[in-house]
Amino acid sequence: MITSQDIQKILGKYDLGKLAIGTLGSHSSLNIFKGAKEEGFRTVCICKEKDAIMYQKYPLVDELIIVNDFTELLSPTLQERLRKLNVVLIPHGSFTAYLSTEELTDSLHVPMMGNRQLLHWEANRKSQEEWLRQAGLRLPATFKSPDDIDRLIIAKLQGAKGGRGYFLANSPKSFYKKADEMIKRGLLTKQDIEKVHLQEYTLGVNVYPSYFSSILNSDVELLAMDRRYESAVDSLGKIPAQEQLEIEVIPTYTVVGNFPIVLRESLLPEIMRMGENVQKKAAELAPPGIIGPFCLETVITDDLKIFTFEISARIVAGTNVGIGTSPYAYLLYGENMYMGRRIAMELKEAVKQRRLQEVVA
Numbered sequence: 142m143i144t145s146q147d148i149q150k151i152l153g154k155y156d157l158g159k160l161a162i163g164t165l166g167s168h169s170s171l172n173i174f175k176g177a178k179e180e181g182f183r184t185v186c187i188c189k190e191k192d193a194i195m196y197q198k199y200p201l202v203d204e205l206i207i208v209n210d211f212t213e214l215l216s217p218t219l220q221e222r223l224r225k226l227n228v229v230l231i232p233h234g235s236f237t238a239y240l241s242t243e244e245l246t247d248s249l250h251v252p253m254m255g256n257r258q259l260l261h262w263e264a265n266r267k268s269q270e271e272w273l274r275q276a277g278l279r280l281p282a283t284f285k286s287p288d289d290i291d292r293l294i295i296a297k298l299q300g301a302k303g304g305r306g307y308f309l310a311n312s313p314k315s316f317y318k319k320a321d322e323m324i325k326r327g328l329l330t331k332q333d334i335e336k337v338h339l340q341e342y343t344l345g346v347n348v349y350p351s352y353f354s355s356i357l358n359s360d361v362e363l364l365a366m367d368r369r370y371e372s373a374v375d376s377l378g379k380i381p382a383q384e385q386l387e388i389e390v391i392p393t394y395t396v397v398g399n400f401p402i403v404l405r406e407s408l409l410p411e412i413m414r415m416g417e418n419v420q421k422k423a424a425e426l427a428p429p430g431i432i433g434p435f436c437l438e439t440v441i442t443d444d445l446k447i448f449t450f451e452i453s454a455r456i457v458a459g460t461n462v463g464i465g466t467s468p469y470a471y472l473l474y475g476e477n478m479y480m481g482r483r484i485a486m487e488l489k490e491a492v493k494q495r496r497l498q499e500v501v502a
């Protein structure tokens with residue numbers, strides 16, 4: 142387990158005047174790098190050869206490090222190189238998708254923005270639910286065993302897989318039938334099914350508010366909002382019901398992109414309180430709580446109840462819709478503010494106030 146003292150030691154050797162912002166080249170890296178450049182940081186991108194074109198076309202990266210696989214981030218040589226470059230890493234969805242929680246907390250000896258302790262609370266669906274419930278949020282019901290299913294449920298895999306492999310069922314029988322089909326179609330493995338999480342399906346529309354928890358200002362800002370564009374579920378409406386029945390579609394939820402949205406204003410106070418309460422609870426569970434960006438994944442029903450089904454305690458790719466500007470960031474900061482830049486702003490301010498150790502772990 143890497144302690145904050147270990148990170149302090151590393152930071153002690155850093156040249157803070159030459160601090161660089163680094164991340165894996167995917168997910169929301171363009172957002173992060175653009176923000177870093179606008180705040181005057183050098184940028185370091187760890188990326189795969191096949192994706193390098195992105196950083197040749199968009200000139201946002203000062204140092205491009207090519208790897209065969211993102212797990213190379215665990216190699217001592219690469220970590221040494223990052224430390225020499227005075228890098229603070231910004232974690233995003235690819236970190237948790239390609240590295241395990243243990244690898245991130247125990248083997249990544251490079252300062253990273255955020256709270257490593259909180260990763261454990263987030264990685265496990267049960268502890269995550271506990272956290273959100275204790276924060277007073279409304280959650281969909283969960284079911285222990287497929288045999289308990291008595292209403293429409295959504296079956297989910299452990300961890301952030303961007304909706305891949307999710308499916309619906311409304312009885313034990315339909316669960317086992319669909320699980321079999323998912324395995325046959327190669328979308329899931331037997332082991333996946335054993336660890337599957339069963340959650341009541343909440344009928345409503347999706348809203349993903351993104352917040353920024355500023356440790357320096359002891360404040361939670363509502364900065365962005367999006368919804369997802371998912372294949373194949375978002376295309377089902379293009380086929381008439383008759384054909385849907387004939388081809389026996391199983392809706393799947395692979396995320397392909399995101400849309401910006403603005404919320405009915407009367408819903409905003411609750412959305413704001415939810416963000417505050419989640420951070421308050423996080424600060425109790427793992428002080429100082431969330432450091433930097435986080436996102437609540439919600440469904441809002443027709444009686445305007447907000448159900449939260451997940452939290453991401455880091456930048457989500459949905460904030461990419463706000464690169465440049467977005468309504469909620471505009472309300473707080475005026476033009477040209479977005480999550481990537483807000484992150485860099487906090488780091489810059491932390492250096493200025495000599496409080497960098499409070500925002501990296």
Ligand code: AMP
Binds near residue numbers: 234235238301397398
């Ligand atoms: P990728 O590097 O594109 O494979 O993404 C890494 C992880 O983040 C995967 O679990 C993706 O499903 C998830 N992800 C990537 N882009 C998005 C997005 N636009 N919205 C939600 N999740 C995403």
Ligand code: AMP
Binds near residue numbers: 295304340341451
């Ligand atoms: P996720 O990857 O957890 O963000 O979810 C992917 C998709 O599953 C999104 O379209 C969500 O709307 C949908 N989803 C997840 N949980 C629920 C739920 N409890 N009720 C309704 N839809 C859900």
